[in-house]
Amino acid sequence: MIDRTRLAALYAREQASFVSAHPRSARAYADANHLFGQVPMTWMNKKAGAYPIYLDRALGNRVWDLDGFEYIDFALGDTGAMAGHSPAATVAAVQHRASDLGGITTMLPTEDAEWVGAELTRRFGLDRWSFALTATDANRWAIRLVRAITGRPKILFNSYCYHGSVDESLIVVGPDGEGMSRPGNVGEPVDVTVTSRVAEFNDLEGLERQLAHGDVAAVLMEPALTNIGIVLPEPGYLEGVRELTRKYGTLLINDETHTFSAGPGGATRLWNLEPDILVIGKSIGGGIPIGAYGLSAEFAASALARTDLDLIDMGGVGGTLAGNPLSMAAARATLENVLTDEAFEHMIATATLFTEGVQAAIDRFGLPWSVSQLGARTEYRFSNPAPRDGTESNAAADGELEDFLHLYLLNRGILLTPFHNMALMSPVTTAADVVAHHVIFEQALGELLGS
Structure with a gap:
């Protein structure tokens, strides 16, 4: 036309x-x-x-x-x-933290962090939380944890998904139905098919075919695709994803960075989803950089019980500015008073x-x-x-x-x-x-x- x-x-x-x-x-x-x-x-x-x-x-x-x-x-x-x-409550909290209290970044915890973790648990249901500066970093750290706990090397994504600049996620379904690097990918460290598998959103048959290889540590997905245009889940699809991941011993990570728009507890609460890990970022800080990932109590206990994993220093799950007092103050004010x-x-x-x-x-x-x-x-x-x-x-x-x-x-x-x-x-x-x-x-x- x-x-x-x-x-x-x-x-x-x-x-x-x-x-x-x-x-x-x-x-x-x-x-x-x-x-x-x-x-x-x-x-x-x-x-x-x-x-x-x-x-x-x-x-x-x-x-x-x-x-x-x-x-x-x-x-x-x-x-x-x-x-x-610049929502007023967030601005006031940031100004108070930076001007009155001081200490924008200190590598020390604040009580605000526990408040934010408890509020995220109320909204999304995940029991334990850790913080980053972006959802990209939160996704990267979640990927490292699931690989360590499962002993499996690959992460499965949906074609044309959005998980920030995570290298593993830049995979799409090719003409032969198998994975290939997303067109335009810049400087991939290895062929993306070495690290990742892919299935189309709303395709349970394709998902099961990939999970059957037995090498997928986790499915990292948005409950609805967002950055390629909104693609909503068909009836029964998300329930089928959870059933298949459990069948094949694969963990499930929901990235709610964009799907938080679904409601105060994102798509996870709205659709009664049960992920093992949940990632969120951007919006919960009211404009101040932040990311977070939540773990089920079972998964968190499994990770902390692994004495061979250095989760304090060399575990690849840190960052000097992560969890800083300014981000925590902003997130608390935003979640408590704005969103x-x-x-x-x-x-x-x-x-x-x-x-x-x-x-x-x-x-x-x-x-x-x-x-x-x-x-x-x-x-x-x-x-x-x-x-x-x-x-x-x-x-x-x-x-x-x-x-x-x-x-x-x-x-x-x-x-x-x-x-x-x-x-x-x-x-x-x-x-x-x-x-x-x-x-x-x-x-x-x-x-x-x-x-």
Whole structure:
């Protein structure tokens, strides 16, 4: 249904408008001669405009750039700012820790850490917790532990999963149905098939075929795929994963870094899941770096009983800044006062309004698209029915169409997550914010389709 000539012309118009309106961001980007790729992290070059917009300030679900434009932020730091930018309770706790108490990093425990661990147990059910600075590190350390305890070398992932920059996870299902390195993987230390196995999400038969090799220490998975577009589990799939992992003596790790959007206890509580280990990061610190992994009581006891494992010094499960007082204070304040059970009720209700409005627009224009919701997170895809696994989801991408929609929205004050068409709600996102998106989204579709 998309006229590609019309799409290209509209995109060129939006690019010209963007460049004209953002001269200060243009200068900042042009002057970034000492940065690799001209940005602090190369993924900041994932942009629909000619260059990134540069941040001036942010508060709540609003962002202002150097050129003075205000945006309704549905990206929210790709979940890192799910609590909203600079939530008051978190800011106060950080200021108190840094200014009044002092001791931002000390390699000493604080009482806040136990409070955060107890709260994570209440929400997710895992008994023992340890902390990192990112979910990537938490995943890496969990992988080392499961390999040590099981004596098995491989970790199984879903094709096109997201677990940060964990080397083992960059594996996809190839044309022959077996694993291969994910396209674009940079400098893999070894062939990823040496360390990993892979099965498609929602494919229990493929999962069992891989587990039957008997060399998989753990399945590390998101309860729903998120970073390749939301792919929801089919009825019975997650229960089947747990049954198969137990059948083959394989541990189960749930990565809730993004699926925390499902509710105050993530998908694990919402769907009554029973992982052996759970990983979370980003959002629980309210913008301050943190990651965490939780262990079942049984697994924690097994690890601590291994006198041959140096879990204190050389165990590969540490980091000088991990568990620092500032991160712990931020996490306590965020979980206690910001990302509360009541806040999630509001966030999910707002996301439902977003989902319903996008679906109504899709129906009104007769587009063969779909929209999926995972609690406070919603996303539209350029396919219908919605993709059921990572490979289908990757194939449904349309970079040209996505860039046009993102830039059209940005030029009119709406930010979506740059990696895909995902919108995330914060505790302060309002119904009016959602309506503002829908008005502009429908304008974009009307111009694109000539309606």
